[in-house]
Amino acid sequence: MTQFRALRRVASLLTTPREPEDFLNLVNPLASARQLRGVVTKVVRETADSTTIHFRPGRGWNPHAAGQWARIGVEIDGVRQWRSYSLSAAVGHDPAITVTAIGVVSTALARDTKVGDILFLDTPQGDFVLPEHPRPLLMLTAGSGLTPVMSMIRTLVPRRPDADVVLIHSARTRDEALFHDELLELADQFPGLTVRHWFTREEGGRRLDLSDVTDLETLCPDWRDRAAYACGPTEFLDAASELWLRDGEDPAHPHLTIERFAPVLLEGSGGEGGLLTFEKSDKELEVGGDVPLLEAGEECGVVMPSGCRMGICRSCLVPLVAGKVRDLRTGEVHGDEGELIQTCVNAAAGPVHLDI
Amino acid sequence: MTATTNRPTTTPTGATEAVGAVAGTATTIRPKKPVLAASGGPVKRPSAAAHLSEADVERLGKELDALRDRIIATRGAKDAAYIRRVIRVQRTLEVAGRATLLLSKKKSAFVAGTAMLSVAKILENMEIGHNVLHGQWDWMRDPDIHSTTWEWDFVTPAAAWKHTHNDLHHTWTNVLGKDKDVGYSTLRMAEDQPWRPHNILNPVINGILAPFFEWGIAIYDLELEAVQEGEKSKEDLKKDLKALGRKVVRQFSKDYVATPVAAMPFGSGKQALLGTFTANAIRNVWAHSVIFCGHFPDGVDVFTEEEIEGETRGDWYIRQMLGSANISGSKLMHLMTGNLSHQIEHHCFPDLPSNRYHEVAVELREICQRYGLPYTTGPMPKQVYQAWAKVFRLALPNRPRPLPKGSADAVNAPVPPRRGAALPMVARVG
Numbered sequence: 001m002t003q004f005r006a007l008r009r010v011a012s013l014l015t016t017p018r019e020p021e022d023f024l025n026l027v028n029p030l031a032s033a034r035q036l037r038g039v040v041t042k043v044v045r046e047t048a049d050s051t052t053i054h055f056r057p058g059r060g061w062n063p064h065a066a067g068q069w070a071r072i073g074v075e076i077d078g079v080r081q082w083r084s085y086s087l088s089a090a091v092g093h094d095p096a097i098t099v100t101a102i103g104v105v106s107t108a109l110a111r112d113t114k115v116g117d118i119l120f121l122d123t124p125q126g127d128f129v130l131p132e133h134p135r136p137l138l139m140l141t142a143g144s145g146l147t148p149v150m151s152m153i154r155t156l157v158p159r160r161p162d163a164d165v166v167l168i169h170s171a172r173t174r175d176e177a178l179f180h181d182e183l184l185e186l187a188d189q190f191p192g193l194t195v196r197h198w199f200t201r202e203e204g205g206r207r208l209d210l211s212d213v214t215d216l217e218t219l220c221p222d223w224r225d226r227a228a229y230a231c232g233p234t235e236f237l238d239a240a241s242e243l244w245l246r247d248g249e250d251p252a253h254p255h256l257t258i259e260r261f262a263p264v265l266l267e268g269s270g271g272e273g274g275l276l277t278f279e280k281s282d283k284e285l286e287v288g289g290d291v292p293l294l295e296a297g298e299e300c301g302v303v304m305p306s307g308c309r310m311g312i313c314r315s316c317l318v319p320l321v322a323g324k325v326r327d328l329r330t331g332e333v334h335g336d337e338g339e340l341i342q343t344c345v346n347a348a349a350g351p352v353h354l355d356i
Numbered sequence: 357m358t359a360t361t362n363r364p365t366t367t368p369t370g371a372t373e374a375v376g377a378v379a380g381t382a383t384t385i386r387p388k389k390p391v392l393a394a395s396g397g398p399v400k401r402p403s404a405a406a407h408l409s410e411a412d413v414e415r416l417g418k419e420l421d422a423l424r425d426r427i428i429a430t431r432g433a434k435d436a437a438y439i440r441r442v443i444r445v446q447r448t449l450e451v452a453g454r455a456t457l458l459l460s461k462k463k464s465a466f467v468a469g470t471a472m473l474s475v476a477k478i479l480e481n482m483e484i485g486h487n488v489l490h491g492q493w494d495w496m497r498d499p500d501i502h503s504t505t506w507e508w509d510f511v512t513p514a515a516a517w518k519h520t521h522n523d524l525h526h527t528w529t530n531v532l533g534k535d536k537d538v539g540y541s542t543l544r545m546a547e548d549q550p551w552r553p554h555n556i557l558n559p560v561i562n563g564i565l566a567p568f569f570e571w572g573i574a575i576y577d578l579e580l581e582a583v584q585e586g587e588k589s590k591e592d593l594k595k596d597l598k599a600l601g602r603k604v605v606r607q608f609s610k611d612y613v614a615t616p617v618a619a620m621p622f623g624s625g626k627q628a629l630l631g632t633f634t635a636n637a638i639r640n641v642w643a644h645s646v647i648f649c650g651h652f653p654d655g656v657d658v659f660t661e662e663e664i665e666g667e668t669r670g671d672w673y674i675r676q677m678l679g680s681a682n683i684s685g686s687k688l689m690h691l692m693t694g695n696l697s698h699q700i701e702h703h704c705f706p707d708l709p710s711n712r713y714h715e716v717a718v719e720l721r722e723i724c725q726r727y728g729l730p731y732t733t734g735p736m737p738k739q740v741y742q743a744w745a746k747v748f749r750l751a752l753p754n755r756p757r758p759l760p761k762g763s764a765d766a767v768n769a770p771v772p773p774r775r776g777a778a779l780p781m782v783a784r785v786g
Contacts (some may be wrong), residue, residue, distance in 0.1 A: 005573075013610060013614040014454065017507035022447065022500070023447055026448060034505070035500060067601070075436065077432040078431065078433040078434070078436030078496055079434045079495060080496060081496040101429060227715065280504060281503070281504050282491065282503075282518075282523075283494075301491065301494030301495040301497060302497075303494075303505070
């Protein structure tokens, strides 16, 4: 490693102001001093709308823990777009994401990705991970919320004979259910996994009801004895957390861990907006009061730091030079000079200058 | 949402007060660029545009805005592929050139290596560096091809150049005393600049500047004049000097130490040194020529600060058009000049991707024709000759004389295009 570093330093004498990797890029697309990349190794169509994309990451990637997500960058019509996706592969394997064609970015990824394509990556993040000590588990998922849980099941069930996992997965139809056959096979092969599918259409259009315990009691009578993980649409998760709270959940020692894919925004918190100036990038933009600063920056080509895009990970902090911003989750207007602003959940409240 | 970059913005009345109010006492937010008037116009329009009414100018401004919006709406994967292709070609040439110089003991290797490295350096500075630093490719959001991360193979640090070039030169295009690119503080390049005895050296200075152009720019970017006048602090100068020093060491050691040392085992050390020096000189002379063609050939106007007072968006565009000159030529010529052969288009829209300027040119030329505005263009030898002729002419004090072609009073005279001369370039509206 030290030899490699020494060699790199010597080479950079000849490549300045570029890095040696910029020239290695000519032959190895994964070599980049500045950007982590991955090359797509396999593309599997899961359902009519979703695709699993396997990729081999370049140097600088950290192996993921089961349940974590990573930011994936993809170029759509020449413009780099970033979204976060849960990693669905088992720990120890090359990462994979399962993308459902909803929205411009996911649709492009799900439909157009080919083997050999380059994806831009950020290292895996997230706390939605398996407990440290073995416990009976209940996984409660709906739609594409299955993806992080799939990584947990693939990691845990085949390797631990003492695993005890019940998965309740809700999908509209059998055809739309992700990993349907693989789950049934795993459940067949390993006694540690029980799979309960809920197909809304087959139930006569009735959704899995978490407003009271009836459905839960039927599908998993011992649910109270299990550490629960839930991932799915917002209403689904809101209902689950309410149910657990009503049932005497102690928020300090929760039995229910939740993974959300979207921030909880206050309705109508958008104000008047204003002129947004990115000082170092020398860009200006007139923005509405409901547009996150992050999106506004990306809109005019500023390379904004970003992460979860929902106000959790704080990867998107940018110092405020002047002006006031509005927190879209609370509606609070704040902003002192030099304050680090979470750009993904804050919008301009009047003219704003950012130090980027 | 509409993004605005690299050009002054029109601020609606009252907005400036609002800005001040929100900023409070913490940091004053002030427009970095002159704020353009929303309506009206300067007291006196340049003579080449004197025939235009306020309504004409406003309409012209709107037409150019619409042209810009049309290009932006169609930026996409093809353009991204273009810049990546140019970068790939440039880097391949650079590696091949340096590798060939390792064997430059052989004359053929010397010539081939130097030629490849010269072309690589020209592409790097012109089509890639200059344009990336203008933010022309920022829309791709690729941190590897971005104005905020790019550093170029030129002694002046990118940050210093972005300030004097993007902020000063492009905002104050050809405004005497403001746009220091007019003569780069040392040359007399306009009749309106007062003659001083040292101007007699104009041709000598320019002759030395050409092969060492990058050093001239590096010194120029330090803004020594602004320090003298107290507009720039000593601390800022110290910081800039340090940054320049670091860059100089890196650039110097790459071309004049590392490359020759690598060639020594092949007995080609001395030749490699000569090769890199020659490549830098060729690039410098080329860049100098292209840039002098941009604003100094006959037919290009200069302005005073008073003249531009009250400029509207339309007037700003007109100043960019009258203050710039194009170079006509082949696709290869456009590539090698970094599309600065489309200087007029570049000055109107500094942040549009360079590969689209030829498209803009067709429409801009038609607009100029319709509004009766000159559109100065010509082949490179002619433009270089005119720029050099000006360097010689202005070495001496102005003297009254009849009006030969290209004299001071005729600068606004239309210069007919060389090709397609059937089109009259001046056709007055109405």
